[in-house]
Amino acid sequence: MASGWAQDGAVQDQIDSTINDAVDRARQxxxxxxxxxxxxxxxxxxxxxxxxxxxxxxYCVNCQTGRDQKQQDHAGYNRRGSKDSQLR
Structure with missing residues (x-):
């Protein structure tokens, strides 16, 4: 639940943003x-x-596997979090 300076629905906005980023990466x-x-x-x-x-x-299978692993290591981070969540 968002509190403090965060707007109503801020948590859902973060979730939506994370999902949209993942969909964009998959499409690319x-x-x-x-x-x-x-x-x-x-x-x-x-x-x-x-x-x-x-x-x-x-890329060949070996090189693509390495690229996929690097991408997976960086996936899942939502850097668009509200200021409220960053201050905690």
Whole structure:
């Protein structure tokens, strides 16, 4: 329950913001366009089956797994919290 200087519904606004950020990240991770033939990170060939299965794939499985892990480590933090919640 929000209190102090926070407006009514501030907690729900934070929850909504966190969910919207997660949805935006998921949409950005969807592939678009033509897939690359070689990984942008390590230069290894990307298997044809992977290129056919995913639109716009740019990384091999190993490099993509590492990128996903880094992104997951930073997910879930809502930095738009009310000033009231930051002062506690």
């Amino acid at each position: 991770s969807l592939g678009h366009g033509e897939s690359d033939h070689f990984c942008r990170e390590c230069g290894e060939p990307i298997p044809e089956a992977r290129r056919m299965a995913l639109k716009g794939v740019q």
